[in-house]
Amino acid sequence: MNLQISIEKSKPCEADLMESGSVGIVKTRYYTFAHPPDEMTLESGRRLGPITLAYETYGRLNSTRSNAILIFHALSGDAHVAGRHHRTDPKPGWWDNMVGPGKAFDTDRYLIICANVIGGCSGSTGPSSIDPKTGKPYGLRFPMVTIKDMVRAQKELLDHLGISQLTAVAGGSMAGMQALQWAVTYPESAAFCIPIATAARQSPQNIAFHEVGRRAIMSDPNWRHGDYYGKEPPVDGLAIARMIGHITYLSDTTLRLKFGRRLQQNQKLSFSLEPEFQVESYIHHKGEAFTKRFDANSYLYISKAIDYFDISSGFGSLEAALRISKSKFLVISFTSDWLYPPSESEELVRALRAANKEVVYYEMPSTYGHDAFLVEGEKMSRIISYYLAHAQEEKLGDFQIGTQPLS
Amino acid sequence: MNLQISIEKSKPCEADLMESGSVGIVKTRYYTFAHPPDEMTLESGRRLGPITLAYETYGRLNSTRSNAILIFHALSGDAHVAGRHHRTDPKPGWWDNMVGPGKAFDTDRYLIICANVIGGCSGSTGPSSIDPKTGKPYGLRFPMVTIKDMVRAQKELLDHLGISQLTAVAGGSMAGMQALQWAVTYPESAAFCIPIATAARQSPQNIAFHEVGRRAIMSDPNWRHGDYYGKEPPVDGLAIARMIGHITYLSDTTLRLKFGRRLQQNQKLSFSLEPEFQVESYIHHKGEAFTKRFDANSYLYISKAIDYFDISSGFGSLEAALRISKSKFLVISFTSDWLYPPSESEELVRALRAANKEVVYYEMPSTYGHDAFLVEGEKMSRIISYYLAHAQEEKLGDFQIGTQPLS
Numbered sequence: 001m002n003l004q005i006s007i008e009k010s011k012p013c014e015a016d017l018m019e020s021g022s023v024g025i026v027k028t029r030y031y032t033f034a035h036p037p038d039e040m041t042l043e044s045g046r047r048l049g050p051i052t053l054a055y056e057t058y059g060r061l062n063s064t065r066s067n068a069i070l071i072f073h074a075l076s077g078d079a080h081v082a083g084r085h086h087r088t089d090p091k092p093g094w095w096d097n098m099v100g101p102g103k104a105f106d107t108d109r110y111l112i113i114c115a116n117v118i119g120g121c122s123g124s125t126g127p128s129s130i131d132p133k134t135g136k137p138y139g140l141r142f143p144m145v146t147i148k149d150m151v152r153a154q155k156e157l158l159d160h161l162g163i164s165q166l167t168a169v170a171g172g173s174m175a176g177m178q179a180l181q182w183a184v185t186y187p188e189s190a191a192f193c194i195p196i197a198t199a200a201r202q203s204p205q206n207i208a209f210h211e212v213g214r215r216a217i218m219s220d221p222n223w224r225h226g227d228y229y230g231k232e233p234p235v236d237g238l239a240i241a242r243m244i245g246h247i248t249y250l251s252d253t254t255l256r257l258k259f260g261r262r263l264q265q266n267q268k269l270s271f272s273l274e275p276e277f278q279v280e281s282y283i284h285h286k287g288e289a290f291t292k293r294f295d296a297n298s299y300l301y302i303s304k305a306i307d308y309f310d311i312s313s314g315f316g317s318l319e320a321a322l323r324i325s326k327s328k329f330l331v332i333s334f335t336s337d338w339l340y341p342p343s344e345s346e347e348l349v350r351a352l353r354a355a356n357k358e359v360v361y362y363e364m365p366s367t368y369g370h371d372a373f374l375v376e377g378e379k380m381s382r383i384i385s386y387y388l389a390h391a392q393e394e395k396l397g398d399f400q401i402g403t404q405p406l407s
Numbered sequence: 408m409n410l411q412i413s414i415e416k417s418k419p420c421e422a423d424l425m426e427s428g429s430v431g432i433v434k435t436r437y438y439t440f441a442h443p444p445d446e447m448t449l450e451s452g453r454r455l456g457p458i459t460l461a462y463e464t465y466g467r468l469n470s471t472r473s474n475a476i477l478i479f480h481a482l483s484g485d486a487h488v489a490g491r492h493h494r495t496d497p498k499p500g501w502w503d504n505m506v507g508p509g510k511a512f513d514t515d516r517y518l519i520i521c522a523n524v525i526g527g528c529s530g531s532t533g534p535s536s537i538d539p540k541t542g543k544p545y546g547l548r549f550p551m552v553t554i555k556d557m558v559r560a561q562k563e564l565l566d567h568l569g570i571s572q573l574t575a576v577a578g579g580s581m582a583g584m585q586a587l588q589w590a591v592t593y594p595e596s597a598a599f600c601i602p603i604a605t606a607a608r609q610s611p612q613n614i615a616f617h618e619v620g621r622r623a624i625m626s627d628p629n630w631r632h633g634d635y636y637g638k639e640p641p642v643d644g645l646a647i648a649r650m651i652g653h654i655t656y657l658s659d660t661t662l663r664l665k666f667g668r669r670l671q672q673n674q675k676l677s678f679s680l681e682p683e684f685q686v687e688s689y690i691h692h693k694g695e696a697f698t699k700r701f702d703a704n705s706y707l708y709i710s711k712a713i714d715y716f717d718i719s720s721g722f723g724s725l726e727a728a729l730r731i732s733k734s735k736f737l738v739i740s741f742t743s744d745w746l747y748p749p750s751e752s753e754e755l756v757r758a759l760r761a762a763n764k765e766v767v768y769y770e771m772p773s774t775y776g777h778d779a780f781l782v783e784g785e786k787m788s789r790i791i792s793y794y795l796a797h798a799q800e801e802k803l804g805d806f807q808i809g810t811q812p813l814s
Binding site (some may be wrong): 001043044046055140143180201203204205207208209210211212214215216218219220221236237239241242244247250253255256260261269271273274275277278280283284287300305307308310336 | 450451453540547551552608609610612613614615616618619621623625626627628629642644647651654657662665667668670676677678680682684686687690691694705707711714715717746748802
């Protein structure tokens, strides 16, 4: 059973030859657990089961089963981190610039694992899944999940794969929250924790932006209190939620450089309510494209899980929560990220240091805003490769040379 | 006709006695012009008429008719700047902290005038007004208006009031855009121009936020392509637009101080899709309250007017546009304003200086975000009072002592 996780990589294929540094053609797998009556009890107290997790792996597990890195995904992500599903797949996985032979998460050295979160809509059990009790999609009968519930489900998957010790847990945005949660919930399990472009708790501003998006979905008459499966889905509401999100993922600088005040096809103003500026068409396009691949109820549930996130919850302080972890930490933020600004990473780093954790902090110069965690592959790779190569042997105090000092 | 504008202030009333520094009980007046066939030709080339402007005045015009200050209002504002309409009026006008005896815009010295913009819904002609051609509300048959159209309409009002020379034009946010536009379109008419918390042109990020709000309104089935008058209006869409706007008006700091991650009534998480955090209830309340006082079509039209704004349009550069003006400028920004950040005021100030204009710039420390232009009355008053008192006699180079240097 465990050996299956290295099969795909061992067959070179056309994509391998075409794309140097690619993991090649990959396949999503599925693991189902928590079969009734042994459902998983969630933080809310409600029970969920059976639970299926969709997951992908890249690279090979070493003989001591100790070289795995668990990568988490962000709000709209999925298990498909790297490679392509088919030869004609137009796009590779969402972190293909970070995962592959010779890349930051080097599949020549590590086995990389990523699973779609519970509550999601890309193969794992979520509100669009069939509730075995009714034979119909859960809709709002799906229980609310938290970041902790998400990582607990993924721990079940690792147990299934026979992996008890991880080299690292890593991820950006909501995925960074999962990495932090993992380091606290399973304190002995990951040598390194790499939270990127994230925070130790969701800020009220971000909660507010999420709530407007949720309101847009729930105000869409097609939402039908979540029971829209098999009918016209609430695409208008979901597009609006995504448009709001998308603005917060970019920086003012990106928008100025990419669009400025340019009009569509450089035409004159039409003085109409149609999109006239390029930036308007862009966010419309992003909103509409999202509705073709994402479930509106999953957006509600996952955004709620993010809003609930506060690693200090139940501990009284960030320091008290983080003290539990035995991981070493590499914290990365981006200068132009205003959704999870460097100040929030600094708060996390201060708490980690107060808890006597070994922590390296890197505030990365970037103009890409929050999206930097997806697009600054080259810069992140240099840092993460070096960190993973050296952190096991030595203290990395000097590693901070050239980074922004933490006030 | 002209004398009427000082009548109200000359009758002390109960409110005067109750509220020191108040202009007391005030009345909205109306002026109608551009009667067909002499409609006003708008920037779009379309014609609008008749046009009614709702306006209020506070203070008295001096014998040389030269002490008037024209104050503009922002997106959701109206002509009711100061005082109360009735003794039992629960709230005074929106800039009551700035306009009154002894205040920044001192009604003992100046006659203050403010008119509701065209396109608005508070007494001036807008999409909810009756189109005399059809006897029905304009809806989308109302022509698109621009900031320049707004100030041109207000110039008609000033001509009607017999005021050709203003002491100052002033305003925050969209009102600052009108002040700048006035200074360029009527270059000889205002001695001082005071744009606050604004920009020389709307940024792509702000256009994007506006466009999401418009999309929310236009996706609401009750919007009915703008023909909802007499029926259920698109309150869900308008509330969402306002919620987005409201988040952008506040600062992250304000939200942290005011709400943090506190739950409603400090209860436990309910794990539901209802608002659970105080910040969620707050923006819901703000969104819903707005729908009771504002017209959704006016929101579409006025937000478009803001998006169109670029004072350099037709001139090739900011400097070339601003060079025309004969006004002196006092530019004020707020450190925590991320909707119209200090960097945008700095761009304006650089262009003004390049155009050899006399300009004083003050970057005001504030945690209130964009809303600072409404709530930092005391700080703004000190600056504006001093400026208006001294700028007529002397160069104000030393005035910048204690302000943030302009990089």
